[in-house]
Amino acid sequence: MPLYLTEDQVMLRETARAFMADEGGIAKQYRKYRDMNCKDGFGHALWRQFGEMGFTGILVDEADGGLGLGHVEAGIVLEEVGRNLTPSPFLITAVAVVEALKGSALKERWLPGILAGETVGALAVDEGAKHRPEAIAMKAARSGNGFSLTGGKQFVVQGASADVFIVVAKAEEGLTLFAVEKGAKGLEVEGVRLADASIGARMVFDRVEVDADAVIGEVGQGEALLSRVLNAGRAGAASEMVGVGSAAMAMTVEYLKQRRQFGRAIGEFQALQHRSAHLYSELEIARAATLKAQQLLDEGSEEAEAMVSVAKAKAGRASTLAVQEGVQMHGGIGMTDEYDIGLYMKRDRVLNELFGDPAYHADRLARMRGY
Template sequence: MPLYLTDDQVMLRDSAREFMAAEGSIAKQYRKYRDMNCKDGFGHGLWKQFAEIGFTGILVDEADGGVGLGHVEAGIVLEEVGRNLTPSPFLITAVAVVEALRDTRHRERWYPGILAGDTVAALAIDEGSKHRPESIAMIAERSGNGFRLSGRKQFVVQGASADFFVVAAATPDGLTLFAVEKGVKGLEVEGVRLADASIGARLEFDRVELDADAVIGEVGQGGPLLHRVLNAGRVGAASELVGVGSAATGMTVDYLKQRKQFGRLIGEFQVLQHRAAHLYSELEIARAATLKAQQLLDEDADEADMMVSVAKAKAGSASALAVREGVQMHGGIGMTDEYDIGLYMKRDRVLSELFGDAAYHADRVARLNDY
C-alpha cells in the first residue's frame, strides 16, 4: 500500500488540524489545565467535543455506533494531538481500551459512554519503572465464582480520572485481562503529576473481589489480547510522537528565521541549516514507518507486529532529537516556561516511555528477527 493518505484521510487530517489548533491549542488547553492544577489534567468539555465530532468512535465498529475506521485514521488525529500538546484521553480510551473491548460483551457496557465523551478509561499494565508487559506479577486468585486481585500498578495514564480500568493480572490459567470499575472495595488510586503536567496514577489492589463477568475475553487467554491492545497503543503513541517532533521542528525553523546574531539571521548559518534538514528527514522516516505500521495493523498482516516496534522506536528517537535540538537552537530561552518549545520536550519524555521506549522496541525488533 502506498505511503500516503487517501483523499478522505487528507480531509480528516485537515479537519483534525483545524479543530486542534482552535480548540486544543497549548494556550487554551495545556497551559490552562496545568496552571489551574487540575486533578484530571485535561478538560472534559473538550473530550465531549471529541465525541461530537466523532473522534471517540473512530475505532468503534459502525454496528456498535462508531465510525468504523482504522488505525491510520486514529493516527491522523493523534498526530494533531501531539502537534498541539492537546491534553486528552483519546490515546488510552478511544484507541487502546476500545481495542481491548472489541468483540467482548464489555463493549455493550462501556462503548456508549466512550462514544458520548462521558467515559474515561485507563490501562493498568506496568508495575515497575520500565514497560515490561512480559513480566506481569500481579496475581488474580480464584475466589468463589470470581477472582481476587492483589498487587500494584503504576504509570496508569488518566488513572485518577478513569471510570474503569483494563487490568492485566496472572491467573492460574495464564494472563487474564479484567474490567475493574472505579470505587471497588480494596482499590486505592493515587494521582501523580507526570513530567508533562498530565496526571497518571499508582494503583494498589488489596484483595479486590471481582465476579466472573469482569473478565475481558477468556480466562488465561489474555496474552494475545494484551498484545493486540499494546500494538494499538504503541502505534498511536508513535503518531503522537511524530506530531510532537514535527511541531517542535517547525517552531525551531521559525525561530531560525527570526533570531539574529552578529547582524545575521541564525538560519543563514550552514551548520544550523544542516541540523534542520537532518531533523526533517528523520521525522519523515518516522512518519512513513508509523503509517506503514498502521496500514499493516488495519490489514491484520503478519508483519504488523514488527513494524509497530519499528515505528515506536523510530518515532521516539526522531521526536527526542527534534525537541533536544529545538531547545538547544533556541538557546537559553528554550528552557524558560515563556516559550512552548520546552513543553514539547516534557511531552516527548512521557510519550517515549509509554508502551516502551526506543531501546525496548529496538531490542524487540532484533528479537523478532532472531538476533
Template structure:
C-alpha cells in the same frame, strides 16, 4: 500499500488539524489545566467535543455506533494531538481500551460513554520502573464466581480520572484482562503528576473482588488480546510523537527565520540549515514507518507487531532529536517556561517511556527477527 493518505484520510487530517489548533491549543488547554493544578490534567468539555466530532468512535465498529475506521485514521488524530500538545484521554481510552473491548461483551457497558466523550478509561499493565508487559506478576485468584485481584500497578495514565480500568493480571490459567470499575472495594488510587503535567496513577489492588462478567475475553486468554492492545497503543503513541516532533520542528524553523545575530537571521547560517534538514528527514522517516505499521495493523498482517516496534523506536528517537535541537537552537530562552518548546520536550519524555522506549523496542525487534 502506498505510504500516503487517501483523499478521505487527508480530509480527516485537515479536520483534526483545524480542531486541535483551534480548540486544543497549548494556551487554552495544556497551560490552562497545568496552571490551575487540575487533578485530571485535561478538560472534560474538550473530551465531550472529541465525541461530538466523532473522534472517540474512530476504532469503534459501525454496528456499535462508531465510525468503523482503522489505526491509520486514529494515528492521523494522534499526530495532530501531538503537534498541539492537546491533553486528552484519546490515546488510552479511544485507542488502547477500545481495542481491548473489541469483540467483548463488556463493550455494550462502556462504549456508549466513550463514544459520547463522557467516559474515561485507563490501562493498568506496568508494575516496575520500566515497561515490561511480559513480566506481569499481579495475581488473579479464583473467588466464588469471579476473581480476587491482588498487586500493584504504576504509570497508569489517567488512572485517577478513569471510570474503569482495564487490568492485566496473572491467573492460574494465564494472563487475563479485567475491566474494574473505579469504586471497586479494595482499590486504592494515588494520582501522580508526570513530567509533562499530565496525571498518571499508582494503583494498589488489595483483594479487589470482581465477577466473571468483568473478564475481557476468556480467563487465561488475555495475552493475545494484550498484544493487540499494546500494538494499537504503541502505534498511536508513535503518531503522537511524530506530531510532537513536527510541532517542535515547526516552532524551531520559525524561530530560525526571526532571530537575528550579527545582523543576519540565524537561519542563514549553514550549520543550522544542515541540522534542520537532517531533522526534517528523520521526522519524515518516522512518519513513514508509523504509517506503514498502522497500515499493517489494519490489514491484520503477521508483520504488524514487528513494524510497530520499528515505528515506536524510530518515532521516539526522531521526537527526542526534534525537541533537543529545538531547545538548543532557541538558546537560553528555550529553557524558560515562557517558550512552548520546553513543553514539547517534556511530552517527548513521557511518550518515550509509555508503551516502551526505543531500547525496549530495538531489543523486541531483534528477538522477533531471531537475533
C-alpha cells in the same frame, strides 16, 4: 499499500488539524489545566467535544455506533493531538481501551460513554519503573464465581480520572484481562503528576473482588489480546510523537528565520541548516514507519507487530532529536516557561516511556528476528 493518505484521510486530517489548533491549543488547554493544578490534567468539556466530532468512535465498529475506521485514521488525529500538546484521554481511552473492549460483551457497558466523550478508561499494565508487560506479577485468584486481584500497577495514564480500568493479571490458567470499575472495594488509586503535567496513577489492588463478567475474552488467553491492545497504543503513541516532533521542528525553523546575529538571520548559518535538514529527514522516516505500522495493523498482517516496534522506536528517537535540537537552537530562552518549546520536550519524555522506549523496542525487534 502506498505510504500516503487517501482523499478521505486527508479530509480527516484537515478537520482534526483545524479542531485541535482552535479548541485544543496550548494556551487554551495545556497551560490552562496545568496552571490550575487540575486533578485530571485535561478538560472534560473538550473530551465531550471529541465525542461530538466523532473522534472517539474512530476504532468503534459501525454496528456499535462508531465510525468503523482504522489505526491510520486514529493516528491522523493523534498526530494533531501531539502537534498541539492537546491534553485528552484519546490515546488511552479511544485507542487502547476501545481495542480491548472490541468483540467483548463488555462493550455494551462502556462503549456508549466513550463514544459520547463521557467515559474515561485507563490501561493498567506496568508494575515497575519500565514498560515490561512480559513481567506481569499481579495475581488473579479464583474467588466464588469470579476473581480476587492482588498486586500493584504503576504509570497508569489517566488512572486518577478513569471510570474503568483494563487490568492485566496472572490467573492460574495464564494472563487474563479484566475490566475493573472505579471505586471497587480494596482498590487504592494515587494520582501522580507526570513530567508533562498530565496525570498518571499508582494503583494498589488489595484482594479486589470482580465477578466472571469482568473478564475480557477468555481466562488464561489474554496474551494475544494484550499484544493487540499494546500494538494499538504503541502505534498511536508513535503518531503523537511524530506530531510533537513536527511542531517542535516548525517552531524552531521559524525561530531560525527571525533570530538575528551578526546582522544575519541565524538560519542562514550552514551548520544550523544541516542540522535542520537532518531533523526533517528523520521525522519523515518516522512518519512513514508509523503509517506503515498502522496500515499493517488495519490489514491484520503478521508483520504488523514488528513494524509497530520499528515505528515506536523510530518516532521516539526522531521526536527526542526534534525537541532537543529545538531547545538548543532557541538558546537560553528555550529553557524558559515563556516559550512553548520546552513543553514539547516534557511531552516527548512521557510518550517515549509510554508503551516502551526505543531501547525496549530495539531489543524486542531483535528478539523477534532471532538475535
